[in-house]
Amino acid sequence: MEAVFAVVVLLFVLLMVLGAYATVKVVGAAKRSADRHITQARRTVEDHTLKVKSLVAPGAAGEVAQLRLKLRTSMRATQDTLQAAAAEDESIKESLALFERLSAHGHELDAELRRLEGEPDRATLAERLPGLRERTERITQSADSLRWAARDRARRFAEDDLESLSTQIGMEAGALRHWTTEEPPAGGQPAGGQTASGSGQVASGSGTGRSAAGSRPAAAPWPEAPAQSPTAGQTWPEEPAKAQEPEPERQRPAIAPSAPRPTYPWEKKRRPESTT
Numbered sequence: 001m002e003a004v005f006a007v008v009v010l011l012f013v014l015l016m017v018l019g020a021y022a023t024v025k026v027v028g029a030a031k032r033s034a035d036r037h038i039t040q041a042r043r044t045v046e047d048h049t050l051k052v053k054s055l056v057a058p059g060a061a062g063e064v065a066q067l068r069l070k071l072r073t074s075m076r077a078t079q080d081t082l083q084a085a086a087a088e089d090e091s092i093k094e095s096l097a098l099f100e101r102l103s104a105h106g107h108e109l110d111a112e113l114r115r116l117e118g119e120p121d122r123a124t125l126a127e128r129l130p131g132l133r134e135r136t137e138r139i140t141q142s143a144d145s146l147r148w149a150a151r152d153r154a155r156r157f158a159e160d161d162l163e164s165l166s167t168q169i170g171m172e173a174g175a176l177r178h179w180t181t182e183e184p185p186a187g188g189q190p191a192g193g194q195t196a197s198g199s200g201q202v203a204s205g206s207g208t209g210r211s212a213a214g215s216r217p218a219a220a221p222w223p224e225a226p227a228q229s230p231t232a233g234q235t236w237p238e239e240p241a242k243a244q245e246p247e248p249e250r251q252r253p254a255i256a257p258s259a260p261r262p263t264y265p266w267e268k269k270r271r272p273e274s275t276t
Contacts, residue, residue: 047072053117060125061117067136074140075106078147085150092153095146102146105138254256 053065081102082099086092
């Protein structure tokens, strides 16, 4: 009884542990999903705010917002492209590591531009604006270079694969249409020409034979066959062979017996021939 109770308690504890583990996993996944959606929503709001500031804010403040929007757009597009390509191509992981180092400079510049958006001293902001513009151009150019290189690599692989596939399909299509690849006749002449030339040769040969036959003496005629009856050439279908019973052997009389023919009791008496 104690063993059964211990087993029940152990199963209960095990189910509780499994339930707690599943609950933690579900809560963690929900939290990550919520954080991701919140981050995406915050990013969308910031992008729209920067677009509005770049169009509405005058002077240096509007240009700072425009630089920040350009930096964020370029870095985000490069990150998405490299992460998608790294899942299929191992060589992109090196480029992804370089982009991580570039992202550190990009985040630093973005934070500095965010602080300068609320700068009240417009003169100081205008003095620092050329340096900020140059840094933004260098970072965005590097990011664009990595992004377009990864896209060109993927497009090149796709073109090579498509070219190889087209070649294989062409070979397979030719193999399926094997009846269209017939070899030309020997001598390079069509069959009709051969027939025509052959018939010409036959005709010339027959003409030569007739002329030769006219010049040679006529052969001696063969003796005529003996006359046959009108029904000699006609044949009737043969009857199927019938099984014949063996007949008892009889001793035939000689044509000109020298002695009187002996008679036997089993022989029938010969009838005299009638003279009528």
